[in-house]
Amino acid sequence: MDNLMQTLSEKAIILLKSLIETPSLSKEENLTADLIVNFLEQNDLQTYRKGNNVWTYSKNQNPALPYLLLNSHHDTVKPNSGYTRDPYMAMEEEGKLYGLGSNDAGGCLVSLIAAFLYLQENSSLPFNLILAATAEEEISGKNGIESILNELPEIDLAIVGEPTLMQMAVAEKGLLVIDAEVKGKAGHAAREEGENAIYKALEDLNIIKDFQFKRISPYLGKSKVTATIIEAGSQHNVVPDLCKYTLDVRVTDVYTLEEALQELKPVLQAVLHPRSLRLNSSKVPDGHMILEVGKRLNLKKYGSPTLSDQALIPYPSVKIGPGDSARSHTADEFVYLEEIKKGVKGYVELLETYASLYKNKN
16 A cells, blocks of 8 residues: 555544544434535535535546546434444444444445545546535435436446445345235124235235245346235224235346336235335446456455445446445444555555556547
């Protein structure tokens, strides 16, 4: 690691500590957005802001060149009840940095920022860089990255910073949440009358338990549907005439969300109401140059079952970053300091290799 990269890595860790100690729950990220703006402006960058989303462009940008987006989020989930440490205190211990958002996705965000600062003055890059620190990722909110896409130029490739152990997620499952309603007929529980909506819903749930979608993705495997909530009845002596349940459907790249919904409808009695058709699955197109970059750097490629802002980015994208997804949303969340240093170096190598291939191709 050269001196500049070392210095930027140290700055990134200091920034991460400040982010940890500044609460930034989804929809309440204004103070961390302020921190990021101040940090970028201290590094002589012009910043743009919409809501709690902050972005900037590499210096000496050339509109004739393609644009690459470096994106990660600065919102967090609420700390869970299992914390034994103050979630809003950045604490170093045995090479770990503890604190809410340290792993998901603070380590990724500050590593991307450091890599951006390292590369952004390089006038020989055959592309422009855009750095975007965005909001509401944890709730897939409409005031996050989706709200700034029309402010940005066309993107050739997005690098989405999420904790993947610096492995490259080249596909990601989408999410379809369905509210289902099964109707019966009310009656007195003491008599043989009515049509019990719970029993009808149980027939559906037994089907869902064993349901298999027809298409299988090479990267992501099977789409999966899971019943997660059920609600029915108001009195012990009344046969319920309505039962509601909720389905969580993780959809692979071989389905659109609408196609997955249509495959479920004929086998269930319930009326199905999708909450949203926004959170699509994604997959890097076959033959895209970023796949060759991964090969040259010996990066493990995989399909991710977890959702990120990739679902809302309508351009080719990969998900990669320091930290481990298994630590996300856990009590006493942490990231290794060494992971951040390796993350900065890894992002720089990824982008420099992409630049080299792009030059040779063109």
